[in-house]
Amino acid sequence: MKLQSILATHVKNAVKEKYDVEIDDFEFQPTRKDFEGDITLVTFPMLRQVKTNPVKLGEDIGKYLEENVSEVSGFNVVKGFLNIVLSDAYYLNFFNEIKDKKDFGLLPPETSAKGIMVEYSSPNTNKPLHLGHIRNILLGFSVAEILKAAGNKSYKTQIINDRGIHICKSMLAWKRFGNEETPDSAGIKGDKLVGNYYVKFDQEYKKEIAELIEEKGISEEAAKAEAPILVEAKQMLLKWEAGDPEVVALWEKMNQWVYDGFEKTYDALGVDFDKNYYESDTYLLGKDVVNKGLEKGVFYRKEDDSVWIDLTDEGLDEKIVLRSDGTAVYMTQDIGTAIQRVKDFDINGMVYTVGNEQDYHFKVLFLILKKLGFDWADYLYHLSYGMVDLPSGKMKSREGTVVDADDLIVEMTETARKISEELGKLDGYTETEKEELYRIIGLGALKYYILKVDPKKRILFNPEESVDFQGNTGPFIQYTYARIQSIIRKADFDFSKPAAEDYELHDKERELIKQLQLYPETIQLAAENHSPALIANYTYDLVKEFNSFYQNVTILGTENISEKTLRVQLAKSVGEVIKSSFALLGIQVPERM
Template structure:
């Protein structure tokens, strides 16, 4: 939009600085107040190149850049060139484009013909998903949607961790106490498996002798598995199938779609073979104890064991194989791993090894790390059985949403109540999990997240519902459906202009969300847009007596409703017609 036009003007005037249009476009800012203009260009980085004071550069540019059909004026303020757009022209361009592009407003084809593969959330099959997995899914789903909006083909993959010591703990407890039972009707199968994981932990804590005996049995079970004992493998497959079934139900409820799942039991042996192959080629080292490693001291990553002395694999073993396999499967232009921040070192090692082995595609492999999620009671734990799992958290948040809905609409029928509460609850959870920078640790408070006021998902959903309500009322009372009509568009009032300006930002926010791997940009934009809309309809009468004012403001309401819906869709939140 106008950002690009301003960048072109500045590029022409800054030939001596040799700044590209894209660099200028990136540098343009939105001033905090409309009194400071609609766009601002900082001149501080030009001081060294042009050998002038930033304030002088800004003043010179402000004089050179003349008003035109779209630009009302420019001002130099403290080293910035501030651009003031003509409000009616600005409104016509922004609102017209939204009416024209509809659900595609904010989308682009900059990634056309390219593929991105996103790994998320990587569950273990010994327990249900918990709040940490929900943050992973919220980030993964949003990233996938944002890349699609930028024209990419987005492919969601999963790694199912269905073997290892923790999985065996559930299996051992089931062998000892499960009595061959299947999950009872109404008992979610992943919770059934998780109950045995908790039971193992409780048995282990009874006394030192009990712990020692259980650990001996656990090692015996592991050896049986490694030796392909039929009974052990049968039981493991049975329990894993229950866990995966339950996890899939949670995926479906949360809106997580997986295009391809990779199972650890199916590829860990291939990972071991790959390590041995490269060791024979002299690319990895065999240590005196029989383990295989790689020296990454020059890269500041130390020496990394790739295969243990006893021949058993570790995470890096299978991740090396999977990185190659996924490239064979999809030939992605980008591969993004959504994995907790405690694995930052692991992925630095993984990508470094791939590059040292000559795989150039690793230059486009990225790790999106994320921080811990806490509850008001403290850090989540799973072995003690006091973890707040995803299913229970969604149920609890939906129950809180029902109370809020009934307080506002006590006669709502049960079906509508249940459906609306579920969509509000999922919106509340998604927004809370995405609104922070991914690396930030934070405390999730269900009661705070479900509030219809403040920086929450329901607040944004309410703004969309409010816009829908205004449009229904306009149709009922005035038989009026908003259509784009530039002849009546002035939108010169402060709240109107602020809202138009906020709407204009959406395409660049979607672009930045993909380029910077930051879904929080979309979440925070949606909140600011909802705020601007609330200020607008609070201070300006939409269904005004004056026909022209009524028509232009309804166009603005319809445009805002559309952009709110588009933004919410990117972060996996339902845009509701009624709240």
């Protein structure tokens, strides 16, 4: 039984015994740092039922708890706040229960529970992954891991946008200007090669627009529509849709180059997927569902034969789901794909990791699925996130001004190398060990910098700042973990024995145990809120508490074996929680730094 439940029962008993009143309106909160105590009972709401003043009420309840609850060792009342002091034995009992649990805070999935699918990344096959994708990927992967740690089955997926005019632009540019260039002959990753031709298309397109305006004297809008390279790209798309063998073969070849490139980036980032969906397979899904919805009156047909849904009663607008020629729109595909996923996996919920520019789209999608009668539509969530900016400004794919994901990973590793070498703490490392450490620090810095921010907020990403070894950064936390491992390596005695119940806790020991207690609750909150930031900032708070402990008490140097044993155990548990929480963020921790 949780301590708050025990206290709640006794608070009710105390008020019943003293005032003969049944109460149900009260709340607990953590005691503020500037007051003595661990849990605070707010008495003000009770005064609606109990006729007394808040200080007296607090005193009466405090005395009752001190006499009747073994976990309570004292109390104080500040105005209407009853600050309850918990016994050292309570904290030691808790710590002794969890100190040897490597999976502390993590819940196994219920055997009968259905799963939650998390969609993330979902790139286009006309360009490599960039910094914007990295935020998406890191958020989606971390949320899937957090949901799993909270006791859910979770599945990771992406839908690869492998068809459409943007793909044909890269294909046409390669056909015109590529001279049969391949990733091997060019010595670059396939996604980068295809991305170069997407940029090349845009350059040629702009040239043709300028020429048409100058030669024909037509408007820019007309020139954009008439530019021969765009007209040819549209014709190529029609040929692909018609199954033209030559176009389909080129599409398959160039897309495979991109898939191979994506896989290398995903491997470098340390993320994975349980299943890939491809838009070329899903773009026809949903049409049959729309037709069934027409029969049920969920949708309606306009005079031009297009099919719509009217959501004005829900504060939205009218939304098209089939064009007049019977072709699907993105909404139709998303309806069909969601239904297909529920058929493919034993799930009753989905999380879509997509930027906040698509907020409206997902409101409409979820509402349509509800209106179509799918129960699981109540468990759909749009993990909406803000853009990532650089000090130099916004990124643009067509102009080739994006920050390439692979280049950023390399830059982060190089920044970690530079700062580590300046600090000069790598004596005795082999070159291979150094390179691996730079990679772990660089990636940890990147991931933590992005994930510590609430997903809804926009980020200004600064690589140098992220690799700082001080403050709220990944390397600072990784360094603390490595420090803890050093302590454990030096602990040349048996520290497995639990502390005695009469051990008197130092304030810093108590505070550290209190911080460890918060880990399971933080995982659950992070899962409920789909927010890795809660895990990241909890870990930073834990590390700050540990460093305060480290600076204020002697760990290995104390002559008192009970103190030394407990303090090494505390350090070890903190290290395991850091490793566990960072794993939920997709971040590795080094044994030495």
